[in-house]
Amino acid sequence: MREKSYRNAIRETLYQEMGRDPDIILIGEDVAGGAQSEGTKNGPKKGGEEDAWGGPMGVTKGLIGEYGKQRVLDAPISEAAFIGAAIGAAAAGLRPVTELMFNDFLGVCCDQIVNQAAKYHYMFGGQDTIPLTIRTTMGAGLRISAQHSQSLHSVFTHFAGLKVALPSTPYEAKGLLTTAIRDNDPVIFCEHKMLYRMREDVPDESYSIPFGEARFVMDGEDVTIVAFSRMVHVATDAAKILAKQGIKCTVIDPRTTSPLDTESIFDSVDETGRLVIVDEGGPRCGIASDISAMVADEVFHALKAPIKCVTPPYALIPAAPNLEDLYVPDAAKVVAAVLGIMDA
Amino acid sequence: MREKSYRNAIRETLYQEMGRDPDIILIGEDVAGGAQSEGTKNGPKKGGEEDAWGGPMGVTKGLIGEYGKQRVLDAPISEAAFIGAAIGAAAAGLRPVTELMFNDFLGVCCDQIVNQAAKYHYMFGGQDTIPLTIRTTMGAGLRISAQHSQSLHSVFTHFAGLKVALPSTPYEAKGLLTTAIRDNDPVIFCEHKMLYRMREDVPDESYSIPFGEARFVMDGEDVTIVAFSRMVHVATDAAKILAKQGIKCTVIDPRTTSPLDTESIFDSVDETGRLVIVDEGGPRCGIASDISAMVADEVFHALKAPIKCVTPPYALIPAAPNLEDLYVPDAAKVVAAVLGIMDA
Amino acid sequence: MNNNQSQLLWAYRTMQTIRMFEERMHEVFTTGEVPGFVHLYAGQEACAVGVCANLADVDYFHITHRAHGPAIARGADVTAVALEIYCRADGLCRGRGGSAHLHDAAKKIIGANSGVGSGAALACGSALATRHRGDGGIAVALVGEGGANQGVVSEALNLASVWKLPVVFVFENNGYAEATSADYAIAGGNLSARASGFAMPEAIVDGSDYFAVSASFAKAAERARAGGGPSFLEVRNLRMFGHYEGDAQKYRPPGEVADYRENKDCLKLFRAKVTSENWLDAAELDTIDQDVAKLIDAAYETARNAPLPDPEELMHSVFATEC
Amino acid sequence: MNNNQSQLLWAYRTMQTIRMFEERMHEVFTTGEVPGFVHLYAGQEACAVGVCANLADVDYFHITHRAHGPAIARGADVTAVALEIYCRADGLCRGRGGSAHLHDAAKKIIGANSGVGSGAALACGSALATRHRGDGGIAVALVGEGGANQGVVSEALNLASVWKLPVVFVFENNGYAEATSADYAIAGGNLSARASGFAMPEAIVDGSDYFAVSASFAKAAERARAGGGPSFLEVRNLRMFGHYEGDAQKYRPPGEVADYRENKDCLKLFRAKVTSENWLDAAELDTIDQDVAKLIDAAYETARNAPLPDPEELMHSVFATEC
């Protein structure tokens, strides 16, 4: 057990899983960091140092050195083709892990993810499985505007056939990625950009965290707060502030949106009678509404107050730092939402 | 005023709007029905009759004859390029109407729709508008399986910057399409495949139906049923069955999911205290949950019973007719949902 | 290519099976008993059969929405094919895919999967897998000339070259994508001109000539197996029916199909060739025709009378690993 | 191309403005005061400036994430550019787009818009619009050699040819897409080999030579204006800095940038040419250098001290037509 960053916990998982299973291959842009330029008829190899990058987030650095070019494949900027290839390879018996640099680039490989990977197993009558992991980054905070800062887990969740994991800490990242890689369904593994440097103790040996089992971050009998990814920390901060005011919150990190641990959420709301959901995705047709609707159906009679969703507004993500910070939910907004339903 | 099919109501609208505004152009696959083959250096013109198709649904037939090749453009099977081109043309002052054959093909032009069209106006600081209409087809019923039968309006709605219209009848289709074309934002106009043959009286002259204003299909004080597109008819059938049992339903067709007429929904639930939402899209992170969540927040205290969402299951759409019919919500399921909350 | 008698008999039988299967489908479709959209392969048989003549068990064959012919060419059970088109419980895909999504994992027939052209990318993945295993296999992607205009196809051509994958891209140019003619939609009119831009060899083949397709494909397959990387084949033919059943085909010039049936029917040409060369005799071929007719009768009879899937099938295998 | 003095002075001034703007950005970025990712254009100036030398007011210029240089080349106000990069209220896009999304509707500078390469499709639309109006305009799409591997780019090449649009596709091959070298990612290593597959003429141009770019582009633009359809230009150059600021660039061979700065610096080459040909004299150019330095000082000073957008800007212009 050592303290590890979220980034390193992910790299370690890839390293360990690839060591365990030779059918795991890695595909993505710059994942091998320029290592693969061997020159062409037009000239000799041009590149400098091998493995210079390791993907733009540096997560895969070192893996090509260990596992070689046949298993760590740099791809041209052709997400549709290389994710399509990963699906084909998965159906044919490999266990690919691909990197989609930003989840916003769902835009250019949407057919592959939501129509092909998600539907292959079902539409063909269960003949093949698609044990594919798509690692991608989500979230605002880097000031890179509307097309590189989205949190699209709700869109992935809309499509039956995909599993969607949102690790909120380094420990979670390692355990959930292990599960993702070993799972026989396509998994969208959403890494939050602003968490890569977060550090905590993470076991050296490999372990897995089952999908569909929520984590209880805090326990309290007044309000249930459900939050995902980076918002787990925002929710926890809010809960700590509220605790000082005598309001005790249960904070739940469901870890995966598909499958979703509805049981834990329902049980908690049954006890507290109050629910706030905090999510960084868009407010319309998102996971916050999704959970609210399930509770308003299944646990209606336990509810003591309106259900509150704390999400960004129905706007786009601006580059300007002050506007971006306004866009993303913070602890103050969560506190306000909780206070708003305490006397209801 | 004559009886017109949904298909013809749409064609008539295109015809009239194109007559009104010379900057409206039409782009899509087969929209000009093979008319555009003029032969190449490899041989003479090969095609037969001009304008043989009019898109696979036959909607645009006749338009090239009236408005010519400069305004009715057949496109190769390159949705990303031609919808991208439509966006570029819209930003540059035209008012394009494009046809995306099946809404499932969002898959191959997702970046264009959700990242470019939706974000262009905002991200560039409001400098240009994107007066673009994307006509597309939604819905199950043709036994064409999981990748050609989806109802993806919730996904479009998730992305701020898009407007989404779902005409439920021929009259609605004409009025909403007129509004869509004249609107300065990108509008996803979702035509339901199984409604093309529906007929009703539709005025010959042009008229528009404002976005964000719900239609009250039936009035009743016991339950509010909100439904979209073809499900409006399913909901109405259910309401008629329930009426015989003495249960009076308000049936609301919000017409557009973005903008959404929350006021009408809230007011109605305020009165009835009960809400059932019927939708043909997937059950997770969809418009049904979306509306449920808004009501569970804003009209919570009026609620007498759990909110019910009647949607397909979290499955894919199978080709087999019996399974497809099971997948799609029907009146019996709506009746059961209403009965389930009447004594709650 | 192997022009020995059994190979020739197989080729003839297979092409005839497809032809009769499709002619029958064309007939029965009018009764309304076949669900969904149905795209017939009649007229194009020599393409799929010429390709499959050169495939081994380890090879992957990615087919398109015009699926019946290619699936049969690769050895899918004809009755299971009919059952799937009828969306029956015992169809190849348990009735879930229907006509356009025939898929047979055991035979490595990979079904059309969403947007046209997507097989080109998936095939890169099959090729990766077979290379990873070192089993000497290749992947073949069948793509229509209309589907070739999808961006993912160009991406896949480049990717296959960059990764030097054992793939053969077979572009079947049957003149039309729905109502849009290939001459219109392909800039310059010559699809195979794209190959060199992605650094792979190309060939244009007469799709009504089984021998030409087989020979051309054999060369490309050989190159792929030897580690030489991908190739690009453009097979030119026509479909004898509409885009799908129900298509009035008014976009076609008058006489186009009649002329094709008369002069470019791959079955006629094959028969003429093998009999005039004395490789096979006409009586043998007639016997095959009779056998095949019976097989088709039986397959349709079975399909028509078979049960639809159980209702609980709706929720079956949405996920492979339940949580 | 117009080699008259004012044109040459404009070209030099513009290239120098870009260079100094980028060198300054490289410096100030280390202070942390510039938000987001910043991609510098230094080393590539002759490309954008050579193109813009041939554009008229009616023409559309679709640029990329490496936006500063192309925007300035086309006449965007340097201060407004700096303000936008600093995400200030008075930036070109009110601080919403930042460095990668510079856009100036009045100047018909169309900003990078999501996935790399997407400008190729949008440019087809600008071209449609300008043709619809009959104003004699053209559209130019600048696309990086990495972005060229996006499917939408191939689709757009085909579409532009099929519709015979007045577009020039300018592929800027600066050797890398992030850390991935062009030699690796482009099958065969020769991007311009793709042009003929889409039935358009191509040219490969030395991107450090302003005159070569301008001449080559002028020809393509002329063709487009005359109704001859699209062209494909591959401009070869290198970037002098990393993919974005902060990039350690270890994937580059040692000395690559130093050698480029020494021998292929477009500004040096331009200066040498115009002075040795006696078209301009060195003193004039020195004066420009001084002017530009002041302009850059002022622009950065303004940007640094300008206010961020008002909070209510967050909800402004999500929609153009409020309902």
Ligand SMILES: Cc1ncc(C[n+]2csc(CCOP(=O)(O)OP(=O)(O)O)c2C)c(N)n1
């Ligand atoms: C991305 C996408 N766009 C449109 C369609 C609808 N569609 C189905 S088949 C077809 C024509 C395909 O033409 P081609 O590839 O030439 O194959 P053919 O039908 O001639 O065998 C079209 C447009 C589709 N399936 N996918």
Ligand SMILES: Cc1ncc(C[n+]2csc(CCOP(=O)(O)OP(=O)(O)O)c2C)c(N)n1
């Ligand atoms: C579809 C897509 N994939 C990946 C990226 C991330 N990305 C941004 S710039 C870039 C490199 C682009 O290279 P190139 O087109 O050669 O332009 P250059 O940076 O060299 O100017 C990448 C991969 C993106 N913006 N869009």
Ligand SMILES: [Mg+2]
């Ligand atoms: Mg075709």
Ligand SMILES: [Mg+2]
């Ligand atoms: Mg580059």
